[in-house]
Amino acid sequence: MQTIYENFxxxxxxxxxxxxxxxxxxxxxxxxxxxxxxxxxxxxLGEVGVAPGDRIAVQxxxxxxxxxxxxxxxxxxAIFLPLNTAYTGAEIDYFIGDAAPRLFVCxxxxxxxxxxxxxxxxxxxxxxxxxxxxLIERARGVTPREDAHPSGPDDRAAILYTSGxxxxxxxxxxxxxxxxxxxxxxxxCWRFTAEDRLIxxxxxxxxxxxxxAANMSLTAGATMIFLIKFDAEQAxxxxxxxxxxxxxPTFYTRLLKSDRLSRETTAGMRLFVSGSAPLxxxxxxxxxxxxxxxxxxxxxxxxxxxxxxxxxxGARIPGAVGMALPGISVRVTDRETGAVLADEEIGLIExxxxxxxxxxxxxxxxxxxxxxxxxxxxxxxxxxxxxDGYLRIVGRDKDLVISGGYNVYPKEVEEAIDALPGVLESAxxxxxHSDLGEGVTAVxxxxxxxxxxxxxxxxxxxxxxARFKQPKRVFMVESLPRNVxxxxxxxxxxxxxxxxxx
Ligand code: MLC
Ligand code: AMP
Numbered sequence: 001m002q003t004i005y006e007n008f009x010x011x012x013x014x015x016x017x018x019x020x021x022x023x024x025x026x027x028x029x030x031x032x033x034x035x036x037x038x039x040x041x042x043x044x045l046g047e048v049g050v051a052p053g054d055r056i057a058v059q060x061x062x063x064x065x066x067x068x069x070x071x072x073x074x075x076x077x078a079i080f081l082p083l084n085t086a087y088t089g090a091e092i093d094y095f096i097g098d099a100a101p102r103l104f105v106c107x108x109x110x111x112x113x114x115x116x117x118x119x120x121x122x123x124x125x126x127x128x129x130x131x132x133x134x135l136i137e138r139a140r141g142v143t144p145r146e147d148a149h150p151s152g153p154d155d156r157a158a159i160l161y162t163s164g165x166x167x168x169x170x171x172x173x174x175x176x177x178x179x180x181x182x183x184x185x186x187x188x189c190w191r192f193t194a195e196d197r198l199i200x201x202x203x204x205x206x207x208x209x210x211x212x213a214a215n216m217s218l219t220a221g222a223t224m225i226f227l228i229k230f231d232a233e234q235a236x237x238x239x240x241x242x243x244x245x246x247x248x249p250t251f252y253t254r255l256l257k258s259d260r261l262s263r264e265t266t267a268g269m270r271l272f273v274s275g276s277a278p279l280x281x282x283x284x285x286x287x288x289x290x291x292x293x294x295x296x297x298x299x300x301x302x303x304x305x306x307x308x309x310x311x312x313x314g315a316r317i318p319g320a321v322g323m324a325l326p327g328i329s330v331r332v333t334d335r336e337t338g339a340v341l342a343d344e345e346i347g348l349i350e351x352x353x354x355x356x357x358x359x360x361x362x363x364x365x366x367x368x369x370x371x372x373x374x375x376x377x378x379x380x381x382x383x384x385x386x387x388d389g390y391l392r393i394v395g396r397d398k399d400l401v402i403s404g405g406y407n408v409y410p411k412e413v414e415e416a417i418d419a420l421p422g423v424l425e426s427a428x429x430x431x432x433h434s435d436l437g438e439g440v441t442a443v444x445x446x447x448x449x450x451x452x453x454x455x456x457x458x459x460x461x462x463x464x465x466a467r468f469k470q471p472k473r474v475f476m477v478e479s480l481p482r483n484v485x486x487x488x489x490x491x492x493x494x495x496x497x498x499x500x501x502x
Pocket of ligand 2: 277
């Protein structure tokens, strides 16, 4: 099995001057240029003291150079640990404390806030969005490193933090096998080749933008039209000269709002992929009515990369996520007994295969509790497999909100709110949101005799939680509804505040 790094080198040898990155208004960057930068960055990593197995934590703006840093990390056998640019200093403290990286790479603009982290075991370097920063400066002066650390399929390639039900984020450890096998399955399933031109508008610190979109492109020898963020009008402009778009459902909701979305403007495109959160069946149908193209919905998770996909040829069914990818097994089990259920019965979705992660960093007990004895990973999603063989996700067993494709665990937000002066308790819920799918919402009970203003709560959270985790609305109530066991009835709260973002 080839690693993603080896896939890239193979593609670079064939594609050479062909652009890997195209950016509106900026020069494109070829496969050969990218390879040279990767090899220079690999040499710099050696100089910094990075050894195989070391973690490299990276919180930088989206750029081709950031992808080169990812590939250089794989080349030297280190572990890539990308972090959402929205994370606050307090959140970064936790990730660095937990993962103990050898190197932390931040944006030049945030260096002053992170310089104090540098010490004997941790180096701090910078990488900017305009090919600037200390890593790039150092890369100019080194001899490129051509050899690669001989990473095996079971060696660790990346750690992606995903928030946890306990409020503590968990680092999902992914191996070279996880990444490479998933890329291979997706290339085949979606007929993705060197001919493709992908509109890449996702962030590159998550599975979707990095391990699906970028890994597929740089393995296939394709070109990425690399955009800093998603803008529906810009995406429509680019469609005449592109072939594939991969996005979260919010991309499609926003595209549908544009009058310019039509058969004509999408005629050059061969594939629209949606995932990371449920795509509304009505959006799927509306998109097909407007463009004549059926969005291909797929299902994945940080811990498992991609699990299932609607077919390329054959029906792409609204509300379904398709069949397990080749080499991957999916089953649905009873929530109480763990028994495997028959078709059409609703239960926990479990998955097994070369895509499933090694485990959570430094959390053996948590890891063990999420795997069955026969090796299946319990996703925490609820679903059913229909008589037609398609998997449908019907809900979540985990208390999780997905806002614009970002996961927010209510527990983490509740803990931050409950720690504020004057707060007795809180409940955080996801409510239907016309743009983001779900909107993070807090329902707060003040201590007796205290008057709290929702804005005080929002302001107090600003430097504690990343922006996307902060409640879009805060409601003050006298008490929370509870069942006889004393458990907060979140379903009742979701019903009470259902129309908040309608
Ligand atoms: C931005 N904001 C969000 C938000 N994104 N708030 C809640 N949820 C989000 N997802 C904040 C901004 O900070 C801003 O706050 C305000 O909301 C409005 O911002 P915006 O300009 O409308 O947001 P935009 O930049 O357009 O981003 C929206 C988005 C983006 C949906 C395009 O969030 C996005 O690219 N999401 C993709 C996430 C993703 O890649 N998920 C994959 C995870 S992997 P203010 O107050 O400053 O104005 C995974 C596995 C799998 O799940 O299966 O793929
Ligand atoms: P993350 O931890 O960010 O990787 O998010 C993974 C979760 O996103 C899954 O467990 C699902 O709950 C959800 N998800 C991903 N793709 C889909 C989809 N197509 N439909 C519904 N939920 C999805």
